[in-house]
Amino acid sequence: MNPTLKVAEPLTLPGGAVIKNRFFKSAMSEAMANRSNSPNRLHIELYRTWAEGGTGIVVTGNVMVDRGALGEPGNVAIEDRRDLEQLKQWAKAGTQGSAHLWMQINHPGKQSPRTMSRQPVAPSAIPMGGSYGRAFKTPRELTNTEVKDIVKRFAVTAEIAKEAGFTGVQIHGAHGYLVNQFLSPADNRRNDEYGGSLENRMRFLIQIYDEMRSRLGAGFPIGIKLNSTDFKEGGFTEKDSEEVVKTMAERGIDLIEISGGNYENPKMSSEDDGEVFFLKYAERIKSLVDVPIVVTGGFRSQVGMEEALAAGKTSMIGIARPLALVPDIPNQIMQGRYETVRTQRLKTGLSSLDRQLGALIGLSYYEQQMERIARGKPAKLHRNAWNPLLHTLRRQGIAALSPRRSN
Numbered sequence: 288m289n290p291t292l293k294v295a296e297p298l299t300l301p302g303g304a305v306i307k308n309r310f311f312k313s314a315m316s317e318a319m320a321n322r323s324n325s326p327n328r329l330h331i332e333l334y335r336t337w338a339e340g341g342t343g344i345v346v347t348g349n350v351m352v353d354r355g356a357l358g359e360p361g362n363v364a365i366e367d368r369r370d371l372e373q374l375k376q377w378a379k380a381g382t383q384g385s386a387h388l389w390m391q392i393n394h395p396g397k398q399s400p401r402t403m404s405r406q407p408v409a410p411s412a413i414p415m416g417g418s419y420g421r422a423f424k425t426p427r428e429l430t431n432t433e434v435k436d437i438v439k440r441f442a443v444t445a446e447i448a449k450e451a452g453f454t455g456v457q458i459h460g461a462h463g464y465l466v467n468q469f470l471s472p473a474d475n476r477r478n479d480e481y482g483g484s485l486e487n488r489m490r491f492l493i494q495i496y497d498e499m500r501s502r503l504g505a506g507f508p509i510g511i512k513l514n515s516t517d518f519k520e521g522g523f524t525e526k527d528s529e530e531v532v533k534t535m536a537e538r539g540i541d542l543i544e545i546s547g548g549n550y551e552n553p554k555m556s557s558e559d560d561g562e563v564f565f566l567k568y569a570e571r572i573k574s575l576v577d578v579p580i581v582v583t584g585g586f587r588s589q590v591g592m593e594e595a596l597a598a599g600k601t602s603m604i605g606i607a608r609p610l611a612l613v614p615d616i617p618n619q620i621m622q623g624r625y626e627t628v629r630t631q632r633l634k635t636g637l638s639s640l641d642r643q644l645g646a647l648i649g650l651s652y653y654e655q656q657m658e659r660i661a662r663g664k665p666a667k668l669h670r671n672a673w674n675p676l677l678h679t680l681r682r683q684g685i686a687a688l689s690p691r692r693s694n
């Protein structure tokens with residue numbers, strides 16, 4: 288163990304929770320739940336492995352607040368206490384070695400593929416655009432009462448997570464899902480208190496946070512994943528994002544993770560190694576608020592991680608895909624035996640198929656590796672896309688072929 292490394296330094300969150308180091312495993316949807324959307328043994332073993340791998344905060348894949356509104360096949364959904372026993376085992380395994388295990392909580396809104404939702408809901412009845420738009424049905428506008436019901440659902444899911452032993456929660460406010468849809472003027476044209484000014488567009492998120500805070504208590508970590516911008520004409524801008532960050536900081540949020548983009552305009556990840564996508568933006572908001580900031584997207588090398596921390600550009604190092612290939616990167620770095628992990632694009636060899644299914648192939652590959660880890664096997668470093676693609680088809684059926692989120 289090398290105590291001089293920045294990544295090895297502990298971090299105290301505003302609410303008082305102490306995180307043992309600066310590694311943050313960003314959410315990756317496992318797509319491993321059964322048809323009833325309950326967690327199972329695979330979740331327990333996967334998160335045990337990540338916790339034992341040395342990460343300070345491990346965030347789960349997005350957990351949905353409503354079984355009737357899923358983002359993709361195999362999502363976990365927590366609406367009530369029916370799965371409390373599995374959740375307790377999941378929490379126990381995922382907090383080994385005093386790792387923090389946070390549940391990411393989400394509602395897809397209109398970003399629920401037509402194969403999953405007969406009629407998705409959204410702040411306004413505006414269809415999805417972008418090259419994948421046809422995969423989604425035009426949503427129905429939520430009534431004011433329904434908005435308030437979803438606020439409550441987020442808080443109920445968080446309360447059950449705490450009861451089960453999860454040590455924090457993260458609101459998914461990024462990547463074009465429902466919270467992001469409310470924030471974005473391109474998706475939210477409501478006339479009630481949830482639409483119009485930024486103050487109104489933020490109300491849904493603030494009510495979710497306040498309701499969670501009142502049920503979870505002052506010291507329990509609540510974080511948010513937020514887009515720096517939607518990269519979309521008329522969407523949520525960096526300026527809007529800065530205002531949201533300031534408001535959430537004043538209200539006592541414990542941690543802000545920065546990402547960007549959505550389905551229509553995927554910017555949250557890239558296949559190019561060695562690039563960290565949102566560092567500049569994070570640096571600016573870090574100067575605005577005292578809340579710890581996590582930048583996710585592109586961290587691969589130990590040098591890159593150390594430099595970003597030393598320069599004060601981020602408080603923690605957010606890592607997703609590399610941890611699905613090498614689950615103990617933190618231990619390897621702290622024990623001085625890490626080299627690097629490459630996350631390169633896989634191809635089928637058929638260019639039109641690669642174009643159409645590029646995003647899905649990426650997701651399939653990492654889903655397959657997560658399942659291998661859950662089964663106690665090492666990840667397989669494929670070069671060819673067919674094997675992961677067939678794995679996803681076997682597991683999720685033909686519905687898996689519709690776009691879900693871009694990679």
Ligand SMILES: Cc1cc2nc3c(=O)[nH]c(=O)nc-3n(C[C@H](O)[C@H](O)[C@H](O)COP(=O)(O)O)c2cc1C
Pocket residue numbers: 313314315316317347348349391459461462512546555556557583584585586605606607608609649650651653654694
């Ligand atoms: C298979 C897979 C599933 C993902 N699921 C989620 C998710 O549920 N919630 C989320 O906020 N981001 C999700 N992401 C995005 C990652 O958290 C992360 O922002 C992105 O992969 C960039 O980080 P990286 O370069 O370290 O992989 C997912 C990414 C992958 C590859």
